[in-house]
């Protein structure tokens with residue numbers, strides 16, 4: 530199925546564990562300020578988990594002004610118009626990794642523990658499968674225990690752990706963890722030969 534077809538599902542409302550409702554929809558150009566505010570609300574120590582310098586307004590400006598959902602699909606979760614979480618599906622349009630999507634997720638601290646990350650990642654995995662990707666992967670810093678456990682619960686397995694491989698903004702090294710999930714069954718692979 531095409532991505533355009535899949536995107537027709539949004540906006541979509543989901544119910545969280547505590548009964549509250551939130552809206553899911555892809556990032557739009559007009560979200561620039563709200564998206565920057567979202568990243569500013571992420572506690573400083575956690576920002577090292579994010580690969581990009583998201584406190585810099587120019588980074589968010591660049592993302593919002595050059596939206597290409599086929600490459601980066603940020604799916605926002607909003608309550609009363611406020612962005613409270615984002616999950617992104619990253620794709621390579623060509624090359625070795627064109628069959629592999631990369632998923633990331635970030636939930637603001639006040640909204641954690643309500644099943645939001647689980648819903649967002651499940652949404653992204655379903656979407657990746659529906660648009661024909663073979664695999665999804667997720668990258669972590671070794672200290673992201675909660676996230677690593679959550680992805681494991683959703684069926685992702687550890688592919689690799691490299692000791693002291695990445696460096697944060699303070700130049701401190703951390704382990705790098707790559708997890709992955711196959712989206713195709715063995716029968717489907719056999720049918721492709």
Ligand SMILES: CC(C)(COP(=O)(O)OP(=O)(O)OC[C@H]1O[C@@H](n2cnc3c(N)ncnc32)[C@H](O)[C@@H]1OP(=O)(O)O)[C@@H](O)C(=O)NCCC(=O)NCCS
Nearest residue numbers: 633634635636641642643644645646647648673675676679
């Ligand atoms: C990790 C993170 C995404 C979890 O978000 P969340 O919305 O609180 O997660 P959920 O409520 O959907 O929890 C899903 C499962 O993970 C587990 N989990 C979540 N946070 C946990 C924690 N701090 N410690 C242990 N387990 C945890 C829960 O047990 C839950 O399982 P359950 O549904 O059986 O109860 C959130 O803490 C976060 O944004 N962290 C910083 C960014 C990050 O690490 N992103 C991942 C990089 S890709």
